[in-house]
Amino acid sequence: MENKNGLRAPVSQKPHVVPKPEDTSTIGGTVSIEINDVKYSVPLGTTILEACRENHIHIPTLCHHDDLCIAGVCRLCVVEVTGMRTLQASCAYPITAPIKIKTSTPMVRKARRHIIDLMLSEHHGECYSCVRNNNCELQALAKEYGVDCYNFGHVKESQYEIDDSSYSVVRDMDKCVLCKRCVRTCIDLQEVGVLEAINRGGETMISTFMDKQLADVICINCGQCINRCPTGALHEKDTSDDIWKAIDDHAKHVVIQTAPSPRAAIGEEFGLGAGHSMTYELNTALKRIGFDAVFDTNFTADLTIIEEGTELIIRLYKALIEKDKEVALPQFTSCSPGWVKYLEHFYPEYIPNLSSAKSPQQMFGALIKTFYADKVGVDAKDIVSVAVMPCSAKKFECNRPEMEDSGFKDVDYGLTTREMAKMIKEAGIHLPEMPKTHFDSPFGDASGAGLIFGATGGVMEAAIRTVVEFVTGNKTEDIFEKANILPLRGFEGIKYMEIPIGNNVGPVPDLIKHLVPDWNWLKGAVLKVAVAHGTANAKKIMEDIKRGGKFSECHFIEFMACPGGCIGGGGQPIPTTPEIRKKRAEAIYAEDESLEIRKSHDNPSIKKIYQEFLNEGPCSHLSHKLLHTHYKKRGRYIA
Amino acid sequence: MKNKTNQSNGKVLFSQYNRGDAIKKLSGLSREDVLYELKVSKLKGRGGAGFPTSTKWMLTAAAVSQEKYLICNADEGEPGTFKDRVLLLEHSELVFDGMVVGAYTIGAKKGFVYLRGEYEYMLSSLEDFLETMRNDNLLGESICGIKGFDFDIEIRLGSGAYVCGEETALIESLEGHRGEARNRPPFPVSKGYKGKPTTVNNVETFASVVHIVMKGGEWFQKHGTDKSTGSKLFSVSGDCERPGVYELPWGTKISELLEIIGAKNTKAVQVGGASGICVNKSQFERTLAYEDCSTGGSIMVFNETRNMLHVLKNFMEFFVEESCGQCTPCRIGNTKLLEGVEMLESDEYTFAYINKLKELGKTMQIASKCGLGQSSPNSFLSILENFKDEIFNGRGGKYGK
Structure with missing residues (x-):
């Protein structure tokens, strides 16, 4: 399946989509099935996994992701379907006829445990030194299946060099379980096509064009692969240590701007459900960490509207x-x-x-090291300008050579929401309990227009x-x-x-x-x-x-x-x-x-x-x- | 180019046939007629899996689509098979005429031969053969004057991946993608090449079809056993006096075959290639048939001088290299099984761990995504079971039992 630009969508991984009937009340609109001896009726074309989830029957998955097309490669979600010799991957099996499914037989449990054991045998790295510690799907599965030993051994030596050539994305293939979520993200979801599997058998690995470093290929730094990686094989390039250093250096004036999206999501890192805005709690936390001033990126979002709108006119x-x-x-x-x-x-x-027009982050950077520096009487060379962004590409952006119009690097560091949360935790602060504080002058608060960016x-x-x-x-x-x-x-x-x-x-x-x-x-x-x-x-x-x-x-x-x-x-x-x-x-x-x-x-x-x-x-x-x-x-x- | 191997010509596949006869006969037959004869013949796929050919063709014929494809799987990659090579080189007419019959039956306008990369040397002679067929109106438009029956065949070369013999990986490769098996369902009969209904059959299956069209399903099913009708080409290699390609009826006993090929002091027979099973002396009275020792044709004979652990290691190394690497059980499982064989070799094993590996093998058989991973533990399991005396005798391993 080749599209216009010659980029290929991996059809092998395309789901078998049986169109679901619009009206399930018609004859043939639904199928009667049995899951673990209980009868259910599901719309034609529902996958076994969907049917189970719908009916609150837990099936472990790894290569499956709600945003991505189906791969059916990890085989963790296998179930027994009566009459079939082999186990079936529930994520990839559309129900088109009445079937009987068993989701937790000895055979199924043993197969799943085997698969986890196999993955662990090739997964190099220690959980406690991993960026995804406590938020790792493989770790969670090992816990779910009571893994208390490495049944098939455990690789003790690193097999791959870490690729940290990119400003944004770090690849640590020692931790890769070859679920191919990143491949499907890059090829199918984003249609960029930087990542694909190379080699065969035991040599299979995810790689780039000509096995080049990430910095040398057409990676756009969007980081969507990071968000979908089940393990720590992909993560952003962490610069929080540099920021700690700057904060601890009293000669430096460290300012930070916060974008609206991290504020709407950072609560999730502190155990809150999605959708809790932490804007003003975050201001307090940042001041307590030691930032000298906290600004609202929305201010330059407003400025972007004026500049970009004027440009359009x-x-x-x-x-x-x-x-x-x-x-x-x-x-x-x-x-x-x-x-x-x-x-x-x-x-x-x-x-x-x-x-x-520059992005709001970069506009702010240029203003901080000119307008703001003059205003507060700090030498621009002593200012360290940080931005909390929902974005891994912002790390690349602030390092673009074009972005030094203030005479210095306009923005010194782009931090992701995740890195910010890590710093806050490290400082012993539980964000949701912080009192609220407003942004610092001279920029003050911003409009709702900037917020909805x-x-x-x-x-x-x-x-x-x-x-x-x-x-x-x-x-x-x-x-x-x-x-x-x-x-x-x-x-x-x-x-x-x-x-x-x-x-x-x-x-x-x-x-x-x-x-x-x-x-x-x-x-x-x-x-x-x-x-x-x-x-x-x-x-x-x-x-x-x-x-x-x-x-x-x-x-x-x-x-x-x-x-x-x-x-x-x-x-x-x-x-x-x-x-x-x-x-x-x-x-x-x-x-x-x-x-x-x-x-x-x-x-x-x-x-x-x-x-x-x-x-x-x-x-x-x-x-x-x-x-x-x-x-x-x-x-x-x-x- | 002729084959230098020994050959025996049996009564079915190598029976009398004149080029083009089956195609010419089509003008008097409806597609239902062909399907009926196929059904009566009880022909099953010759690639090894043994799926009823009439069912496969009927499903493709019944699929609603303007575009359908027919693929001949000539990616003969199973270690120890070389019978398709003989068919293609010396009996091209059986294969290509069979494809034309298939196209007529399922309604395909385009067919492919997916030819094993190593068979590149026969490409030009096969192309010449197709050209002759075109000249004789056995291919092209309105074949043999049958109005609206247009069909042509293109030969594509594989690039050496064993997994591309698996039909969905073959289709992926044919489309220009990495050779990886697809999820099933959907099966190729409903969504195959370019997402269109597609029939994929082995070279030998097409050759069998030609005889069924000429002589009838009734005649065909008289050969072989009740569940395995017709005859089978066996590629025989290893410790015997007359290795080669043999046409024998299904149901032939292993001991009978060993007699025919002049095998002496035989210790083991690997039936079905690397992905098949290995039998010992006590099982030589078993029959070669879908219902007993099923095979795509590969027969490897090992005599008393052979080290079965070494044989097994060879097979496992093959799978570690040839797994496509997409699904966990096959990709890592085969590596673990090979490590187990190496442990046995160096005496650094425990029975407990070997038993764990056997259990893992069983998981691979049922949890792998495609036939490769599902069959790759077969030799591991059967050799450890059937040759346990040789492998474990007096060897408890360094760490005891």
Whole structure:
């Protein structure tokens, strides 16, 4: 099954999807089965695993993941099906006829124990020195099956060198159990295709193109493989020790910015269910750890909206009024570093379409080492700037050579949510019990528009809240109830929306008055926007644009590398499932709705920074120097 | 190019047949007629698994699809088999005519021969043969004047992976992917090559079909036993005077075969290749048949001078290398079994651990994803059982019993 770019989806691992009937009340819509002598009726095409889960019968799994296509390779989920000589992998067996299933016979239990024993025999590493200690699926299975010895031995020496060449993702193949979740994530879910199995038999291992290091291949650093790895074979490159060092060094002024998605998810690391926002508790914890100041990335998310929105208006004006054929439209968002690198590798000819605006993390970095340094009177060289991000690609982003516009590395360290939680635990702090503290001045709190950047569609929603008010002079609430732009929310892979401007346009706001004289040229126009999350969906849009399809007519498109957007980022707590991502998104939208200021241009701190510092306005010389960047054409096969 | 091995021509496969006859006969037969004769013949797949051919063809014929495929599995990779080589080289007409009959029956327009990489040397002569068939309208459009019956055959070379003899791994390989077995269900008859209904049969199965079409299912099923009808080609190798390819009726006793091939002082016979079972003297009266000692044709004979542990080690090394590596029981299990053999070899074993490995072997047989892992412990289990005196006699291992 080869798709247009020659990337292959491993059909061997595609599930056998028997279309489930829409109406299960029709004859043949359901099948009567027996599980452990109890009768059930399930919709035709249900897998044995689904049927068991539905009826609260536990089946152990390892290679199975809710986000991924079915592999059926670990064989842990085997069950007995009456009449069949061999055991059947319940994840890969669709029920199409009445069958009798036994899920816990001596044969089944023995087989499962054998499989765990075999995996442990080749799994090198000690649990207590593993990043996934206490959150490892193999460890949990060993416990579940009462493993008290290594029945088939245990590898004592490391077999593979650790690949820590990448800024973001570390591969430790000694811990790999060859479940191929990472392969399916990379090839099927993300359609990047960096990881695949090589060799055969006992020599089988997961590798990259020509067995190169991760830094030298087309890895986009999205970290989705990390989120789905059942063991510690894949993890982010931990930089928390460097940050401890900086905190302990009194000559350093260590500041930290927190993004909305880690705040919505970090509670999970402290035993809370998904969907508990810890924004203000986190501020307290960070101050107690020893950070000198805590800032809200949403502030620069608001700034991104102003800069990126202005850039869009300039592009539209140039294209529509000045008839400039060089202007690249649609404009693509650039806040997801995974997406940016994906585009640089796979569609470098579309680099001009990427907004030149930096991501919120990098804008903040540039401001901290210039504006903030001046303000508090600290030498920028003594500032250590840290960012808590839901993202592994942010580690790569802050190390891009283009990101030194302040004269220093704009952001010194990108920390994942997981690393942050580890530091908090190390400091002896139980996050959920922290009192609440506000963010530090001079940036203060931010708007709800910046907050919703965390969920897929959020950047676009924030942009539209501002653009609508800028252009029409009306309130967003007049068009969208409570300013919630629902068509842009939810987890559909690709979302598309048209916003008619109408014939009533307002005055051009002062902030951008120097750029466009009036809005008359937008009268009657229809703004077309689209949203994609996960690079597989991004690819669909890009292919459509190449063909000159519907999306080539768009004006502005939001792309996020990770499924679900930042809340499903590669630095977020493990596990991740559609259900968990939904709850994290709900937490973000709920927090947005609770805020008074929900539009970027209403944020008083934003108004202030354009008065005090960026006083030539958005997309001006200074803002271009500090807040905008450029991109790099990269190879299609190697970095 | 002729084979240099010994051959015996039996009464079924090597009986009289003229090139193209079965295809010409199709104009007077409906696909149901062919299926009926197949059903009566009780022909089972000759690759080793023994699935009824009529059922497989009927399922593919009944599958609703505009596109169907027919594949001839000529990836003859089981250690000790070389009978397909003889069929392809010297009786190409049986194989290709059988494929045309198959295509007619299931409704395929395209067929593939998945030829073992090592058989590349026969590629050009096979291509020439296909060209002659095209010239004679035995392939191509409206074959033999049957309107709407279009079919052609393409030969593709394998690249040396044993697992690609497993039909779903073969299909993956044919599609250009890594050779790995698929989950079943779905079976190829409903979702095979490119997701379309596909019949995959062994070379010898197609050759048998030709005779069934010509002489009838009734005639065919008179040969062999009740459950194993017709005859079988055996590839005989090892310690005997006349190794080679033999056509014998199913139901032949192992002792009879040993007589025919001139085997002396035989200690062991490996039936069915590396994935088969190894029998000792006390079992030589067993018969070669699906219901007793089932085989895809490989017969390896070992005389008294052979070290059975060494034989076993050889097989296990083969599986460790040839497992595709996707499923846990097969990938790691075979390595563990090989380690066990090495422990036995160096006397560094305990009975307790060997027994653990036997249990592991049984798990592999039922929990592996495909036939490779399911059959790879067979020789381990059967050799340790049938030759325990030789292997364990006087050897309790360094660590006692």
